[in-house]
Amino acid sequence: MNAPTQGWVVIAGLGPGDEALITSQVRDALAQATDVVGYIPYVRRIAPRDGLTLHESDNRVELDRAAHALDMAAQGRRVVVVSSGDPGVFAMASALFEALEAGPEAWRELDIQVLPGITAMLAAAARIGAPLGHDFCAINLSDNLKPWALIETRLRAAGGAGFAMAFYNPRSKSRPHQFARALEILREECGGDTLISFARAVSTEEERIVTVTLDEATPDMADMRTVVIVGNRDTRRVGRFVYTPRSAE
Numbered sequence: 001m002n003a004p005t006q007g008w009v010v011i012a013g014l015g016p017g018d019e020a021l022i023t024s025q026v027r028d029a030l031a032q033a034t035d036v037v038g039y040i041p042y043v044r045r046i047a048p049r050d051g052l053t054l055h056e057s058d059n060r061v062e063l064d065r066a067a068h069a070l071d072m073a074a075q076g077r078r079v080v081v082v083s084s085g086d087p088g089v090f091a092m093a094s095a096l097f098e099a100l101e102a103g104p105e106a107w108r109e110l111d112i113q114v115l116p117g118i119t120a121m122l123a124a125a126a127r128i129g130a131p132l133g134h135d136f137c138a139i140n141l142s143d144n145l146k147p148w149a150l151i152e153t154r155l156r157a158a159g160g161a162g163f164a165m166a167f168y169n170p171r172s173k174s175r176p177h178q179f180a181r182a183l184e185i186l187r188e189e190c191g192g193d194t195l196i197s198f199a200r201a202v203s204t205e206e207e208r209i210v211t212v213t214l215d216e217a218t219p220d221m222a223d224m225r226t227v228v229i230v231g232n233r234d235t236r237r238v239g240r241f242v243y244t245p246r247s248a249e
């Protein structure tokens, strides 16, 4: 009889889009996997092969997806849960640990590893120059999992404290007015001449990056494939680049 195979779960980030930005750790995990689990567009980035089952799921079922991955690992399968960018940034790593917390005690002994990826804000910042070169924060503008009032509080606090900021999930069809409101708050807190960059589909063929001032920014400059980066009051242009100095007064 064969020894029972040891299952595992790897929660992996696929980076912003370009295949060259996938780490070799993640490539190795994918090469050894029996199952890949994730949101449809991310799973479609994985080349099919013999012995690999691809499980595509809808966007809003993260917890079910995570429990499914843990259950398969408990049965001896080698499972990669894929996210875009980094799995710890508004993505599957937290969902997996939530499922682990809610699930059977035995799951806690499983071999579970998180493999980092290049998150959208860092890929975007690198294309723009160095807009996140001093203190910065990242805020998810989606109110799927938190109230909009909390998002406004955090925008005011971060803008008022002089952080540069990266915004994920800035705008969707289901909540068209909120991003306009976010821009209003930012103008009040940071001043209308602060630079704002809209980086869409970074590292793919559809990449488009535009930098304007907050006064010039309009809500339609962002969509769900855009990460938005707002500088602090020292953020400036040099040639075709935008950078934030490393020091502040």
Ligand code: SAH
Binding pocket: 016, 017, 083, 084, 085, 086, 087, 088, 089, 090, 091, 118, 119, 120, 121, 124, 167, 168, 169, 170, 199, 200, 201, 202, 203, 204, 223, 224, 225, 226, 227, 228
């Ligand atoms: N885990 C991902 C983020 C998932 S949330 C990461 O670390 O990047 C989804 C949001 O990420 C999108 O709404 C968008 O704001 C941003 N995003 C993901 N890929 C992107 C890309 N290639 N270019 C610009 N923004 C991107």
